[in-house]
Amino acid sequence: MPKGYSDDGLKRVDLEKVDVETYLRSLNIQNISHEVNDFRFSCPYTENHAFGDNNPSAYMNKETTAFICFGCGAAGNAVTMLADVMNISRTQARYFIAEKWAPHFVEIQDLKGYLTKLMRQNELEAQSAPDFWIPEEHYEARAVDWQELADVAPSEIPGWAKYMLYEREFSPEILDEFEFVYDPVYGRPCVTVRDEHNRLVGFKGRAWREGQEPKYIVLGDNDRGIELYGARFGFPPYEASDYVFGINKVEKNIPLIVCEGEFNVASMHDKGYKNTIGPSGSTMTQKQVDQIVDYTDEVIIFFDYDLKNQGSALTAKMKIAAVVEMFEAKVSTKIVPEHWGDPAEMEQEEVDRLVHGARSSTVERLLRLIA
Numbered sequence: 001m002p003k004g005y006s007d008d009g010l011k012r013v014d015l016e017k018v019d020v021e022t023y024l025r026s027l028n029i030q031n032i033s034h035e036v037n038d039f040r041f042s043c044p045y046t047e048n049h050a051f052g053d054n055n056p057s058a059y060m061n062k063e064t065t066a067f068i069c070f071g072c073g074a075a076g077n078a079v080t081m082l083a084d085v086m087n088i089s090r091t092q093a094r095y096f097i098a099e100k101w102a103p104h105f106v107e108i109q110d111l112k113g114y115l116t117k118l119m120r121q122n123e124l125e126a127q128s129a130p131d132f133w134i135p136e137e138h139y140e141a142r143a144v145d146w147q148e149l150a151d152v153a154p155s156e157i158p159g160w161a162k163y164m165l166y167e168r169e170f171s172p173e174i175l176d177e178f179e180f181v182y183d184p185v186y187g188r189p190c191v192t193v194r195d196e197h198n199r200l201v202g203f204k205g206r207a208w209r210e211g212q213e214p215k216y217i218v219l220g221d222n223d224r225g226i227e228l229y230g231a232r233f234g235f236p237p238y239e240a241s242d243y244v245f246g247i248n249k250v251e252k253n254i255p256l257i258v259c260e261g262e263f264n265v266a267s268m269h270d271k272g273y274k275n276t277i278g279p280s281g282s283t284m285t286q287k288q289v290d291q292i293v294d295y296t297d298e299v300i301i302f303f304d305y306d307l308k309n310q311g312s313a314l315t316a317k318m319k320i321a322a323v324v325e326m327f328e329a330k331v332s333t334k335i336v337p338e339h340w341g342d343p344a345e346m347e348q349e350e351v352d353r354l355v356h357g358a359r360s361s362t363v364e365r366l367l368r369l370i371a
């Protein structure tokens with residue numbers, strides 16, 4: 001439990017607002033009927049009912065969402081049921097409910113589909129591959145001298161180099177420092193990924209041409225690729241959820257800024273924040289959190305609010321809530337103010353304003369409660 005606020009208080013405030021019938025229907029719960037103070041329905045803890053629960057034995061209170069099943073004895077409320085049934089954390093469930101029945105609720109049409117996706121993501125993160133690293137010759141074969149490219153006229157360098165230097169506006173110093181390379185198989189600029197001991201783990205390519213899909217691709221031979229093209233790389237793809245990008249470049253025992261993805265990390269270093277690291281995507285695993293808290297007593301969460309996608313303001317908040325929950329249990333956690341876009345796209349002044357405006361996550365929660 002994070003310090004400074006009451007879990008029961010938050011639940012009580014939010015759960016009174018829950019429309020129990022909508023809640024149950026959105027979870028595809030069967031045989032819902034209205035009793036005086038409760039809704040009666042078939043128990044969603046299906047593993048407890050060998051023949052289903054066709055003669056419904058579960059009840060949820062309309063006011064408090066208190067829930068009990070007289071068949072299997074399962075009990076709880078809208079938060080614990082949602083967390084159990086969808087296999088998500090209680091914090092994720094609580095935030096979901098708070099958002100759904102809060103005034104500024106962002107509509108998600110397919111609640112079940114959304115939660116199923118979240119659940120699958122959690123499962124994937126649980127299965128992580130063992131550590132491995134690959135010979136340095138794979139880096140040397142792809143190495144690029146960015147300083148040299150920057151000294152040539154833009155019209156005379158390849159498109160992928162122009163993209164990095166002039167469209168994304170990375171400095172040649174940062175591109176050299178972070179060992180951005182070029183991979184001829186996919187024809188893409190790539191980041192070099194190393195573990196905390198500086199061992200080479202792999203490469204991730206970035207799309208740079210119009211319409212090039214997918215946006216990011218981890219290099220390496222997998223079964224399907226070998227079947228189609230033979231071994232093109234000579235190493236397997238690394239497991240992105242096992243590594244923290246930039247951890248080999250930061251000092252220990254100073255506050256660390258955590259942002260999403262390699263490009264944002266490199267861009268933050270370019271803007272003078274040499275204490276920035278990040279997971280390789282928008283979600284974090286316990287393994288990544290454990291690596292980070294080994295380095296520091298304080299983190300500053302600087303994740304993206306991608307407001308261009310539908311439902312993403314809610315997704316961003318849930319994503320940040322989940323990350324904050326993981327860190328809060330172990331270290332002091334600050335969050336930068338809400339913002340638009342990601343640090344790689346921002347001007348220096350905006351990044352400075354956000355980093356300096358970071359507030360403790362406990363204060364943020366209290367403000368949410370009284371908002």
Ligand SMILES: [Zn+2]
Nearest residue numbers: 043069071072
């Ligand atoms: Zn039951």
